[in-house]
Amino acid sequence: MAWYLIGAIFLAGVWGLIALPNLIKKVVALNIANSAIILFFIYFGSLSGDTAPIMGDGAGTPVDPLPQALMLTAIVVGVCVVALALGLVYRLYTRYGTLDIREIERKVWKRDE
Amino acid sequence: MSSVVLLVVLPFAGAMIALVGKLVRAEPVLSVISTVPLLGMGALLVMQFPAVLDGAAFTYSLGGWPEPAGIALTLDGFGWLSSVLVVLISTMVVFASFSSRRYRSTYFFVLMLLVAGMQVVVLTEDIFTMFVGFEIVAISAYVLIAFDRTDEGLLASLKYLLLSSMGILFFLFGVFLLYRDFGTLSLRIMAEDSATTPMAEMTSVHLAVAALCVGIGVRTAFMPFHTWLPEAHAYAPHPVSALLSGVLIKISFFAMLRIIAVFRATYLSDLLLWIGAATAFLAVVWALAQRDAKRLLAYHSISQMGYVLAAFGATSALSLTAAFSHAMHHALFKSLLFLVAGAAVQMSGARDLYLIRPIGRRAPLLAFGFVVGALSIAGVPPFNGFASKQLITSALDHHPAYALLWITAVGTTASFIKVSRIVLPRRPAGPALQITKLMTGLRSAHRVPVSEPASAGVMIHIPVVVLGLLCLATGVFARPVSLLLASLLSPTGLGAFTTTSAAGDPAIPATFLSGAKLLGALPVLLLGVLLYAGTTTVPGTRLARRIERIMPELRTILLFFVFGLALFAAAAYR
Numbered sequence: 001m002a003w004y005l006i007g008a009i010f011l012a013g014v015w016g017l018i019a020l021p022n023l024i025k026k027v028v029a030l031n032i033a034n035s036a037i038i039l040f041f042i043y044f045g046s047l048s049g050d051t052a053p054i055m056g057d058g059a060g061t062p063v064d065p066l067p068q069a070l071m072l073t074a075i076v077v078g079v080c081v082v083a084l085a086l087g088l089v090y091r092l093y094t095r096y097g098t099l100d101i102r103e104i105e106r107k108v109w110k111r112d113e
Numbered sequence: 114m115s116s117v118v119l120l121v122v123l124p125f126a127g128a129m130i131a132l133v134g135k136l137v138r139a140e141p142v143l144s145v146i147s148t149v150p151l152l153g154m155g156a157l158l159v160m161q162f163p164a165v166l167d168g169a170a171f172t173y174s175l176g177g178w179p180e181p182a183g184i185a186l187t188l189d190g191f192g193w194l195s196s197v198l199v200v201l202i203s204t205m206v207v208f209a210s211f212s213s214r215r216y217r218s219t220y221f222f223v224l225m226l227l228v229a230g231m232q233v234v235v236l237t238e239d240i241f242t243m244f245v246g247f248e249i250v251a252i253s254a255y256v257l258i259a260f261d262r263t264d265e266g267l268l269a270s271l272k273y274l275l276l277s278s279m280g281i282l283f284f285l286f287g288v289f290l291l292y293r294d295f296g297t298l299s300l301r302i303m304a305e306d307s308a309t310t311p312m313a314e315m316t317s318v319h320l321a322v323a324a325l326c327v328g329i330g331v332r333t334a335f336m337p338f339h340t341w342l343p344e345a346h347a348y349a350p351h352p353v354s355a356l357l358s359g360v361l362i363k364i365s366f367f368a369m370l371r372i373i374a375v376f377r378a379t380y381l382s383d384l385l386l387w388i389g390a391a392t393a394f395l396a397v398v399w400a401l402a403q404r405d406a407k408r409l410l411a412y413h414s415i416s417q418m419g420y421v422l423a424a425f426g427a428t429s430a431l432s433l434t435a436a437f438s439h440a441m442h443h444a445l446f447k448s449l450l451f452l453v454a455g456a457a458v459q460m461s462g463a464r465d466l467y468l469i470r471p472i473g474r475r476a477p478l479l480a481f482g483f484v485v486g487a488l489s490i491a492g493v494p495p496f497n498g499f500a501s502k503q504l505i506t507s508a509l510d511h512h513p514a515y516a517l518l519w520i521t522a523v524g525t526t527a528s529f530i531k532v533s534r535i536v537l538p539r540r541p542a543g544p545a546l547q548i549t550k551l552m553t554g555l556r557s558a559h560r561v562p563v564s565e566p567a568s569a570g571v572m573i574h575i576p577v578v579v580l581g582l583l584c585l586a587t588g589v590f591a592r593p594v595s596l597l598l599a600s601l602l603s604p605t606g607l608g609a610f611t612t613t614s615a616a617g618d619p620a621i622p623a624t625f626l627s628g629a630k631l632l633g634a635l636p637v638l639l640l641g642v643l644l645y646a647g648t649t650t651v652p653g654t655r656l657a658r659r660i661e662r663i664m665p666e667l668r669t670i671l672l673f674f675v676f677g678l679a680l681f682a683a684a685a686y687r
Contacts, residue, residue, distance in 0.1 A: 018671040088271040
């Protein structure tokens, strides 16, 4: 069940990235899809044990720590990409006064003249 | 410290030096110093050359952690070749960047990060580290494309960001599937495991390989993932265009090649072959229709990567050598062409082919370099494009897709006759002038940006001369060069993908410049001239302008991506 839910989150993100014309919404959709991939790793990792992978008294099986370590990196990378994307969107917005990608594209190439 | 890890750490150190330059306000000096690590990397690579040629592979485990959990870096023949490509072209680009005052600490910081990211991608054995390397490369590339803060640059950068982030999500999904099935992230261990397990038992691995190929495919820019490239490469700052077209797309292609070889995904070969041929052909049609000089060159990058992909997909004894040699040669001549075209654009302040003032008289050396590059890409003997196209011809061996590549060669010749007007002084009168007037009067499909004319600088001559000489040298000594490539690549396990095993001699042709082969190049050249004449007629011009007008919107680009994903998944589960 959880797998399907995560898959649905991922597809929702991809759909938003393709279908929504608003650039901020596109960036947020990218973030959602990214979170879904992170959830894939974390959920898979959580199935391998039942306690945190910290050196303890040995009660319970600790989970596989590798997916968590990997996802820390992936989250950091994702934050960088989103920050840069929002920076670019902001620049475009200050120049064109709109967040609609179709309108920005038209204005950059001056196709409707 | 091992030399392998130094190849990754040195460029990071360079980036840090540039950053310090920004902090202590010593930008010019520290910008120059920040690029010195490139020399160190070059020296290391030269030192390792004899051992690598003997088939040695240096491995370094980061932090001393052994492999199932730790991260290993490996320098073998493949890693050596890719690193040489990165270091050589980056050094050339750094020289070209010195010729302009605009590029200071921030620029060199991002540039060195890009180099470091590429080194991570080519040297790592760990697929998650490869993802991180790809993201370092991507983020620096986004920044560099938008570096001049022009409207087109910002939009191109954002488009590239959205598309390639979507691609990298699928890559990460592929990494997840592999980790789930193999319980490791090391490509070496995965290769050993998948060699013992029959392919039929690994159905989800097919999906993983398809997802990885799609994720990397966006960076390699073959059809249907190519749509971001013309804008990103055309509106980036001029030296950056040379670096992106010269190295970046090759590095991602090499990564894809490695992944396909690790999982012995031979079922992808037909798809790659046909995608490559179609990419080469369609991109050259678009290239022929362009009038923005750098956009035209960018379309040629897509087209030539199509050649590389088709050669690799042929899976014959020669295909790996042919693909590598064309990728290497393309890196040399395309960086050369982009640097000179960039200089020409800068000197005349216009990007439109029909408005650029020819640089032939003002900068004869640059013009000469451009002619060398153009002859190379058009496949004229004895330059290197001719040699690697010979290899591709033998690798494809009368495959039906070769016809498309042959037509592409004609189109390439024609479009480089068209570009030659940026170097050759224009004839003052005659029909050529009328056509020029006609073309200048016509409204372009999209706004072609203009800027203030400026000097191209002195430093740009160094990379142009070096790259021009290399184009000639690798063409004249084609046989020793390709034998060297073959002997570097054969022990690395990449040959596992080709049908004849690595042990078989990749029958390199005994001579590249025989009379019959020279005659074989002749019809392509003649037809190319004819095709160019065809595009200068009125119907030809109209058709070209109609093609130029087709510019996919962002949404279409993303839908193309989904289409490509379906294509790869279908090939995997056929």
